Amino acid sequence: MRNCMQNNQTRREIAVAAALMLLGVLLRTVMLGALPFGLNQDEASAGYEAYALISSGIDRCGKSWPALFVSWGSGQNVLMSYLAMPFVALFGLSELTVRLPNAIAGCITLPVFWLCARRFGGRRMGLTALFLLAVNPWHIMASRWALESNLLPLFLLAGVWLAAEAEERTWCLPAAAACFALSLYAYGTAFFFLPPFLGFAVIRLRKKLRPASFLTALAVFVLIALPITLCQIINVLDMDEIVVCGITLPRLTENRQAATSVFGGGIAAAAGNFRAFLHILLHGSDGLPYNALQLRYGGVLYFFGLPTAVVGFAVSLFQRRDRRAEGMMRLALISALLCAFCIDCNINRINMIWLPLIYFSAFGCHLIFEKLRRGAVVPVAAICLCALVFVNSYADAMDSYAGYFPGLGAAVEFAQSYPEETVYITDWVNQPYIFALFYTLPAPECFAESVEYRNPDAAFRSVRRFEGFEFENPDAAGLLILHRSEAASAAPLFVSGDFVVCEGPEFKNERADF
Numbered sequence: 001m002r003n004c005m006q007n008n009q010t011r012r013e014i015a016v017a018a019a020l021m022l023l024g025v026l027l028r029t030v031m032l033g034a035l036p037f038g039l040n041q042d043e044a045s046a047g048y049e050a051y052a053l054i055s056s057g058i059d060r061c062g063k064s065w066p067a068l069f070v071s072w073g074s075g076q077n078v079l080m081s082y083l084a085m086p087f088v089a090l091f092g093l094s095e096l097t098v099r100l101p102n103a104i105a106g107c108i109t110l111p112v113f114w115l116c117a118r119r120f121g122g123r124r125m126g127l128t129a130l131f132l133l134a135v136n137p138w139h140i141m142a143s144r145w146a147l148e149s150n151l152l153p154l155f156l157l158a159g160v161w162l163a164a165e166a167e168e169r170t171w172c173l174p175a176a177a178a179c180f181a182l183s184l185y186a187y188g189t190a191f192f193f194l195p196p197f198l199g200f201a202v203i204r205l206r207k208k209l210r211p212a213s214f215l216t217a218l219a220v221f222v223l224i225a226l227p228i229t230l231c232q233i234i235n236v237l238d239m240d241e242i243v244v245c246g247i248t249l250p251r252l253t254e255n256r257q258a259a260t261s262v263f264g265g266g267i268a269a270a271a272g273n274f275r276a277f278l279h280i281l282l283h284g285s286d287g288l289p290y291n292a293l294q295l296r297y298g299g300v301l302y303f304f305g306l307p308t309a310v311v312g313f314a315v316s317l318f319q320r321r322d323r324r325a326e327g328m329m330r331l332a333l334i335s336a337l338l339c340a341f342c343i344d345c346n347i348n349r350i351n352m353i354w355l356p357l358i359y360f361s362a363f364g365c366h367l368i369f370e371k372l373r374r375g376a377v378v379p380v381a382a383i384c385l386c387a388l389v390f391v392n393s394y395a396d397a398m399d400s401y402a403g404y405f406p407g408l409g410a411a412v413e414f415a416q417s418y419p420e421e422t423v424y425i426t427d428w429v430n431q432p433y434i435f436a437l438f439y440t441l442p443a444p445e446c447f448a449e450s451v452e453y454r455n456p457d458a459a460f461r462s463v464r465r466f467e468g469f470e471f472e473n474p475d476a477a478g479l480l481i482l483h484r485s486e487a488a489s490a491a492p493l494f495v496s497g498d499f500v501v502c503e504g505p506e507f508k509n510e511r512a513d514f
Contacts, residue, residue, distance in 0.1 A: 009123070013123050013126075013127065016127055017111075017114055017126070017127060017130055020110075020127070020130045020131055020134045021107075021110050021111060021114075021130070021134070023134050023135070024106075024107065024110045024130075024133065024134030024135075025107045025110070027134065027135070027140050027391065028103050028106045028107055028140060028143040028144060029103050029107070032096055032099050032100070032103055032144060033094060033095045033096030033099065034095070035144070035395060035398055035399065036144065036145055036290070036398035036399075036401060036404045037398065037399050037400065037401075037404060037406045037497070038095075038401075038404030038405045038406035038407065038408060038409070038497065039095055039098075039404055039405065039408070039409060039435065039438065040145060040146075040147070040290065040403060040404050040405075041429075041430045041431045041434050041435070042076070042146070042147055042148070043095070043098055043099070043145060043146040043147070044098075044434045044435050044437070044438040045069075045071055045072070045076060045431075045434050046076065046080050046081045046084065046098060046146055046148050047081075047084065047088070047093050047097070047098035047146065047438055048060060048093070048434065048437045048438050048441075049069055049071070049076075049078075049081040050081040050082070050084040050085045050088045050093070050098070051088055051093045051441060052444035053065065053081070053082075053085060054085055054088060054089050055443065055444070056443060056444050056445060057246075058444050058445070058448075059071075059444065060437065060444050060447050060448065061250075061448060062444065062445070062448040063241075063248040063250050064243065064246050064247070064248050065246050065247050065248060066078060066247070066248040066249075066250050067185070067227040067228045067230075067231045067247060067248065067249050067250075068228060068231045068249075068250060068252070069081070069250075070250050070252055070253075072431070072459070072460045072461060073252065073253035073254060073457075073458055073459050073460055073461040074252055074253060074254040074255075074459040074460065075188075075252045075254075076148060077148045077149060077185060077186055077187055077188065078148075078185055079148065079151055079182065079185040079186045080101050080102065080146060080148035080151055080186070081148070082185075083101040083151075084097065084098055084100065084101050084146075087100045087101070093438065093441065095409075098146045099144065099145060099146045101146070101151070102142070102143055102144070102145065102146050102147070102150055102151065103143050103144065105143070105150075105151050105154045106139060106140075106142065106143025106144075106154075107143070108154060109133070109139070109143075109153065109154045109157060109355075110130060110133060110134060112154070112157055112158055112161055113129060113130060113133050113157060113355065113358075113359070114126050114127075114129065114130040115161060116129075116157065116160070116161045116164070116329070116359070117129030117130065117359060117362060119161070119164060119165070119325055120164070120325050120326040120328075120329060120359075121326065121363060121366065124366060124369075124370075125362065125363060125366045128362045128363075128365055128366040128369065129358070129359060129362035129363075129366075131362075131380075131383075132358055132361060132362045132365065132383070133355075133358055133362075135383065135384075135386075135387035135390075136301065136302075136358055137292060137293065137297075137298035137299060137300065137301075137302065137390045137394070138291075138292055138299075138300040138301065138347065138354050139153075139354070139355075139358070140390075140391075140394070141290070141291065141292065141293075141394065142291075142348070142351070144398075145290060145404075147290075147348055148186065148187070149186065149187035149189075149348050149349070149351060150348060150351060151186040151187070152183055152186040152187040152189070152190060152351055152352060153351055153352060153354065153355050155179045155180070155182050155183035155186055155190075156179075156180070156183050156190070156193065156332070156352055156355075157355050158176075158179040159176045159177075159179035159180040159183065160176075160197075160328050160329060160331075160332050161176075161328075162175045162176035162179060163176040163201050163205070163328055164325040164328040164329075166205065166208075166213075167205060167208055167325065170208070170209070170210050170213040171213065173209075173213045173214065173216070173217040174213070174216045174217045174220045176217065177217035177218070177220045177221040177224075178220050178221070178224060180194055180198065180221060181220065181221045181223075181224035181225040182224060184225050184228045184229070185228055187351070188232075189339065189343055189349060189350075189351075189352065190352070191232065192338075192339040192342045192343060193335050193336060193339050193352045196334075196335040196338050197331055197332060197335040200331045200334075200335070201328065201331060204327060204328075204331070227244075227247055227249060230242070230249050231249040231250065234249055234250075234251060235251060235252050235255045236255055238251075239251070253456075253457050253458060253459055253461065254458075254459035270341040270342070271341075273340060273341055273342065273343060273344060273345055274340050274341050276344070276345040276346075277340035277343075277345040277350055280300070280345060280346070280347060280350070281300075281306060282306070283295060283299070284298075284299020284300050284301065284302075284303070284305075285299055285300070285347075286345075286346040286347045288346060288347065288403075289397060289401055289403065290401070290403055290404070291346065291347035291348055292347055293390065293393055293394060293397060297389060297390055297393035297394075297397075298386065298389065298390035298393065298394075300347060300354060301354075301357060301358065301361060302383070302386050302390075303386075304361075304365075304383075305357070305358070305361045306357075306361075307364070308360075308361045308362075308363075308364030308365050308368070309357045309358075309360040309361040309364060310360075310364070311364035311367065312359075312360035312361060312362070312363030312364030312365075312366075312367070313330070313333065313360040313363075315363070315364075315367060316329075316330060316360065316363060317330060329356055329359050329360075332352075332355075332356045333353065333356035333357065333359075333360065335352075336350070336352045336353035336356060337353065339352060339353070340353070365379070400497075402498065405429055405430075405435070405497075405498065405499075406497035406498055407495075407496035407497015407498050407499045408429060408435055408481070408496075408497070408498070408499050409435065409438075409439050410494075410496035410497070410499075411481045411494060411496045411497075411499040411500070411501050412425070412435060412436060412439040412440065412481065413439055413440075414493070414494040414496070414501055415479045415481060415494075415501055416439075416440055418478070418479055420478075421477070421478030421479045422468060422469065422470050422476060422477045422478055422479075423436070423468065423469050423470070423477055423478075423479045423480075423481060424469075424470045424471070424473075424474045424476070424477035424479065424480045424481065424504060425469065425470075425471055425481045426480075426481060426482050426483055426486055427462075427471060427472075428482075428483040428485075428486060429483075431460075431462065431463075432463075432471050433451075433462075433463035433466065433469065433471055436466075436468075436469045440468070442466075442467065442468070446466075446467055447466050447467075450465075450466045450467035451463055451465075451466040452464045452465050452466070454472070474504055475504070477504050478503070478504060479493075479501060479502070479503060479504060480501070480502045480503075480504040481499055481500070481501055482499065482500050482501075482502060483498055483499060483500075484498055484499070484500055487500045487502065
């Protein structure tokens with residue numbers, strides 16, 4: 001009889017978990033190629049690099065199979081582009097194929113997070129955590145566009161879960177090491193997170209570690225992490241780039257870590273970083289609409305996320321210290337908080353902290369639900385209402401948000417129907433050359449040979465021109481792609497979203513209505 005009841009509970013649990021996962025998958029994948037409408041420059045960069053590697057085995061800067069893209073000059077992480085390569089090879093380069101790795105990673109995060117929460121806090125806690133993650137605004141938004149750094153949370157979460165499992169199953173330790181090592185290719189801020197976390201984790205596991213499993217895990221971590229670590233050393237020490245077995249460890253125009261953190265400022269800089277993090281935490285936004293909407297529309301964790309996370313963490317720290325497995329999540333949160341002192345924070349730069357916070361927010365909600373019993377239906381309904389407000393607000397905002405340059409792709413493709421013409425793309429667009437690469441797909445060798453930079457040694461290089469495209473002098477072009485606010489009196493050949501294609505060189509910085 002008891003076994004029968006347990007089987008029924010398990011079936012109900014799996015059914016609810018499957019329904020929540022389906023909801024989460026739909027929120028992360030429906031209309032993925034069209035919402036957000038348009039493409040961000042970081043998405044276009046990562047997508048073209050994937051195409052370039054498939055077609056020629058080099059990136060747009062001519063580097064063969066790099067451990068870190070030179071990209072804009074100060075670098076871009078490679079993992080997302082490598083994961084996008086199968087989709088680009090099978091289906092071609094598009095908004096959808098470049099966003100699939102992040103969307104799939106977001107979907108995979110759902111069951112991993114559920115298994116973590118279930119392992120640490122039991123069945124009901126697992127379902128509560130899965131519910132909150134499925135409808136979490138930050139995670140939905142991070143899963144729906146191809147910012148390569150947004151892969152980091154999944155790999156760190158998988159490492160945390162496997163490290164907790166390694167207390168009982170030592171064979172999980174090498175798998176955890178692989179996840180942690182791969183996280184270094186997802187985002188450079190992992191170099192800040194991993195030293196404190198791995199140090200604490202080894203101390204915590206020291207009595208249960210077997211030499212064979214530990215040495216195997218160490219070998220796996222070193223083997224995978226070695227190229228990107230050497231790449232960082234090369235740039236910190238201003239050494240020349242190295243090519244080993246076709247893998248390039250490039251020299252950047254600026255050290256990658258300098259783009260995401262503040263060094264040399266001492267205590268004052270660290271305090272400023274942490275204040276910026278607290279501002280994000282309290283306001284639920286960093287002012288960048290592609291990272292989070294305003295708090296009244298959802299923010300990062302909804303309005304209830306921070307207080308419930310504080311309650312959940314406090315109870316876990318002071319009343320559940322015997323829960324050794326949950327200690328890994330506490331270590332993850334503490335390590336991420338330490339990173340907030342080192343990183344010049346915005347939401348994506350400190351993205352290693354949000355999953356631990358969602359976990360402890362779920363634990364806080366779980367405690368409330370347990371107290372309310374059947375009355376828990378009221379806060380659950382309120383959370384569902386918050387999710388509906390967020391989804392509606394997100395769809396409205398991302399259907400026309402200027403940061404994705406809606407309509408630019410169609411304008412570039414239309415201009416290509418005039419193959420004999422040089423095309424000018426307005427500098428109203430952030431890094432306009434990368435959109436020309438993404439939508440016209442020239443060979444990377446052609447770009448590397450013909451590109452002319454305005455500032456070749458800068459952290460963020462801008463392009464004057466490359467073959468067929470002009471970005472500085474509209475008088476040198478036969479066709480102009482302009483923002484609507486810049487369009488001159490000449491009749492447009494084509495209008496798409498925020499952009500207009502005109503025959504040049506009648507460019508004038510005047511406003512026109514179309």
